[in-house]
Amino acid sequence: MTETPKDRRYSKDHEWVRLAEGEALVGITDFAQEQLGDLVYFDLPEPRTQLRQNSKLGEVESVKAVSEIFAPLSGEVIEVNQQAMDSPEIVNQDPYGEGWLLKVKPSNVSELDSLLSADQYDTFVATAAG
């Protein structure tokens, strides 16, 4: 497994969010891509869509199953990673880097306090996986 980067926060729904220069990148975790297996399609919101923390933002289909993606923070979608939309396998290969999904303008960065640190997320996953 890829090491969980410490430069971002994690939701219990297995999304990550990384703040940089007032913008937030959002993606799914290595654990999520591993569980889903071969990713096939993403259904993601258009730019200018307003996201609300913890509400469903889209879906990801893998060969195995479909899964909902939840917004780890509130804000406005600025950009969708077209590369990930066209070649979802890059999310399997590099979920924390090239495989980001959305660029978001956060409406309330203090929401990130409710998310998990990398260490907390690792513990959460280890417990959940039993």
Add this chain to the structure above:
Amino acid sequence: MVPFAGWEMPLQFSGIVDEHNAVRGWAGIFDVSHMGRLIISGPDAAVLLRRAVTFNVNRLKEWQSHYAILCQEDGGIIDDLVVYRLDRGRFLVVGNASNAETDRDRIASLVEPGMDVTVKDTQSRTAMIAVQGPRASQLLAETVTAALIEQLPRRGCMEFELMGAGAFIAEGGYTGEEGYEIIVDAGRGHALWRALLTARAKPCGLGARDSLRLEAALPLYGNDLDTTTNPFEAGLGWVVDLDDEPFAGKDALLRIKREAVRRRLVCLEASEKGIMRAGFAVLLNGEVVGRVTSGGFSPTLGVSIGMAYVPVELSEVGTSLEVDVRGRLLPARVVKRPFYKRS
């Protein structure tokens, strides 16, 4: 690992798409020991089997096999099987894991007083491994036996010696590729699996088994076939021999054929992004006209494919339908069967 018909089965090893592509382009191995295996033997073995299944087993020469269906009296499908004629009075019947006991009991129940035949369940004493893909024969030649593989005709089978014990090999499989299935006694299954791995066969799980068979439009019992479906609407009329000899379900099948079927199992290919899966409704102009019985993503075609029973008038190749994917309508077309055919 996932539970499957009382067995713990691997869904995947390296990944479904990776395993799928290995079978299409190289060779993969599947542990299919969960499949039902019956030996029907005795002077009346052929008589019993002719009464049990839709295919006339008397057409089989020794060391040949054929697909067959076990029907209820009303023509509903109890199971789909492969029947192997070993010698004049001995047959191997391979059925689905979920139906292993049903098949055995059903066939045994058709034994009549005076018949000289025994039905023996050999599933728990043997292991079964499928080797599938364009390199399957090469891998088997390296690991098992070179000479025997070359002699094996399409749909042929034979008994041979493997690791000092009796074993069975048959040409065939469930992936749409060239392939073989080997049965050895249970204690030698592991050694055979290791030998094939060493020869660089790709280990494959249930996930790839499902995507491969779906591309080949091979029906799966419990999804595309069950007791509420009959061979004609499932596109399996070619497995029904309506000759002079009686068999279970024949009267009903004659009637169904005469009256013509009302629905057909068709192949659907999505025209947009989205994945149809089993259970999803199939629609035309907002009306539900059927249900997806098997569905998924085709790694070979790069789109979602599936099978569904739809009214005969909507079963023509080219018909445009829609699949309800959690409220979104996914356009899909009826396409020619199968989705994938090896070149």
